[in-house]
Amino acid sequence: MSIARIALDVPISTLFDYEAEEPVSRGQRVLVEFRRRKQIGIVMEVVAQSDVPQDRIKKVIRVLEDCEPLSEKLLDLLQFCSDYYHYPIGPTVLSALPTRLRVDKPLAKNMRQGFRLIRDPSQLPARKTVARRILEELVKKPCALPELRRLAPTAGAQMRWLEMEGWIERSELKDAPSLPAARLANAHRLTPEQQQAVDQVLQSSGFGCHLLHGITGSGKTEVYVHLMHRILQQGGQILLLVPEINLTPQLEGYFQSRFPEVPLVSLHSGLSENARLQNWQQAQTGEARIVLGTRLSVFAELPSLALIIVDEEHDGSFKQQDGLRYSARDVAVFRASQSGVPIVLGSATPSLESYHNAEAGRYKLLRLTRRAKSESRLPKMGCINVNQSVMTEGVSERLLAEIGARISRGEQSLIFINRRGYAPVLMCAECGWMSDCRHCAGKMVLHLKDRKLRCHHCGSQQGIPAACPGCGKAGLHPVGSGTQRVESLLQARYPDARILRVDRDSTRNKHAWQQMREQIHANEVDILVGTQMLAKGHDFPSLTLVGVLGADNALYSADFRAAERLFAQLMQVSGRAGRADKPGEVLIQTAFPDHPLFRCLKHHDFDSWASQLLSERRMAGFPPFVFQAMLRAEGRNENEVYAYLEKARDQAIALQRGVEVFGVVPASLARRANHVRAQLLIQAKSRKLLQQFLRDWRIDEIPAGKLHRSLDIDPMEF
């Protein structure tokens, strides 16, 4: 008999001891009873004895054998995450797994499915040439679909027909999958810069972190693809991390088309539970050679991992904002070093953290400074000074005229505004009443399409009042602009124009976005009005004008990263203009056309911008020159929230560890859904100092009642 020390999904920083009657091993899934509920846990250690008294120790109910144990490497990675992010080991381990592995429901057997012949192939009609070729292959031995695809790209459809007609049936394959032919389709001849980047990554052996800094359209993807090709030829698996956008299916299609015979799976939150499990298992068995996914895929099992790529490494969606608040990019770098493999972080606008690491020589910098297609030029960038322009509902006449010119030339325009709804607030001209949310410290947004005031923080909504709730007069009017208002203004100005609004409201329906993309590509749209959803990764060949509204908001923001993000976003959105043979133009409406941000943007000069920001950050003592942790608390009772944080602050100061302890302050949204929110920032000169401090801080021991607390290491939002 032995003792299994088990990770369970409970918010306590410890493992739980259970007695195991059958042999168990590290990484195995087990079913146990905890607080009178059956739960799935993961065995983290097997030991001979427990400190728990014999009569209190329960038995493992069942060892689940329907899935391979988690690997040592993955368990070590998760342990690292639990330590680094100071998050309990149990929830860390369990949250990294597909949901289906966290519940007690038998798994379908993870067999490698193939097909075998059940009828004499010579009876097949002669005109079925492709089907015949497939059957001839199956005469030799049962095969999996990817292997058959090598014979014929249409094998999938053929197999369905053959199965229906009773020629073949599904069967389990016993032999290990043969390594696929790693054919790269439609390969471009690399430009010298691209070639150099590829060579640099492949030359270094073992772990190395490479920052691929390439302007939009410089062909970073082509660099990835060539790297992947080499790694696939050597029999390695590849992890490709992409931002959380509704583009994953398109990207999956794209990379599959470049490697037609290579099994590729995706992992993202849009998959059904079963699909996610299946894909996860295919990565685990090594059948899938490429895993493409959003941040959660950084925890996929990859027995032959040989390369990690993080595309758009600066993107905010790599940071998880609840539970285990990990940065998938940072975890990926750790994982690469743990596995001794290269990692490539790609971006046109690297995060200052990565850029600084490259400057300091910790990462190797690879640059792509030219567009890959010689005929394609970078867009022309300019500002429109809103203080010197005739404005209609927040849009300048100049921009309106430029849009009109595009319509008459049959080209597309994109108006980018990072606010959905009609107007961010409804206000009374008589008494100054504003549409405050009753439950939050924010304003209710006016949505004219469905005649509602809606809070984007807590989701509460109400009808639009007919008269001012403050003074009873009829002086209510919208202030500021959102996507809906811009759409209706443009429609009024250009009644015949075909306008498409793309934001979270208009794409709620699952297939809406896909349909919209098709409309845009078919040139059935003249003007696009949209939020950041439109900024990323799309290629719209007829788009020649990008207009940017509301950019100045970021310049006023209290978050020191707001300007960094704005620059990245504007670079990205401007990358949408003029990607084909038509030159593009970007016009930004601003009250500060001389701001360094816009000056650098005009010259496509990321380096000047980054070095300015970095010297500001160095002087002000902000990341990446310091390392931060944020303790947040929220609850219904204001006193409790502040008392808790003050206590934590006292403890921090008493430790005297040379870390900087800031004051307790309200969160940027000080109240949400009737919960008061506040925070406490800790800052240290080195990661090590911060980690040592956090280990000794012991905030778990401060009574917190019903407060919701979280500790955020390397926080991204303030």
Ligand code: ADP
């Ligand atoms: P990025 O991701 O850096 O913005 P892409 O990878 O999308 O750039 O490449 C931009 C365009 O250039 C794509 O249409 C791509 O097919 C093309 N391209 C990339 N590399 C080459 C090359 N070496 N020769 C010709 N065209 C290329």
Ligand code: ZN
């Ligand atoms: Zn009023």
Ligand code: ZN
């Ligand atoms: Zn609210």
